[in-house]
Amino acid sequence: MRGFWDREEKPYVIALLLTPILWMIYALFSGRYFPDPGKVLMIDSGVWACVFIVAVLCMSPATKYLRLRFLSRYRRIVGLLAFSYALFHLLVYLVLFAGLSVEWIVSDLLEKPYIYAGVSSLLILIALAITSTKKMMKRLGKNWKKLHQCVYIAAACVVAHLWWQVRSDITIALAVSAFIVPLLLLRIWQSPTFQKYFK
């Protein structure tokens, strides 16, 4: 007999995990973000992208150490959502923050180097999203796992993106790093190279 955690619950899980983005869109169109929707939505969309990146990084340790094996079924969904929220963040940047002004974007690229760290992270997430299908998994064979380890590089880029832009308020950078840095250290500790030389 199929239980709640079997296949057919996936659409409900996806719908639940999409509520933040739907709320942000609703809040935008109902005027809650005014007078400066670009500024506020940049932060909200970025924070939600971070939440999903952290969730992806938690998947393996939670499956391995907490034996929450059912979570591995949601790895792809959560990864794709991290990508979608990051893409939404980019869209907010282009449309609301930069007002689709090429001049604005070019001057930002010259004056705000932290944007490159964000773009690098998004590019990795795009590559992972494109290769997340079973067909690509088969085609890439052993390299698939290696490629998908790049999610750790994407997460490191996010940490750089946040600390690089800090002016006075470090709350978001600190909160996100408090999750990502230990998860990155755990990954390094688990790596065969580390185990070989330091254990």
Ligand code: HEM
């Ligand atoms: C194409 C990629 C990206 C671009 C162009 C970009 C651009 C920006 C810009 C311009 C800001 C500053 C907004 C302001 O002045 O208030 C910002 C903030 C932020 N970004 Fe990104 N970003 C990118 C990717 C990412 C990714 C992949 C993440 C997370 C997964 C992220 C998370 C954040 C967060 C949380 C903030 C708010 C930080 C704070 O206020 O302390 N960004 N981003």
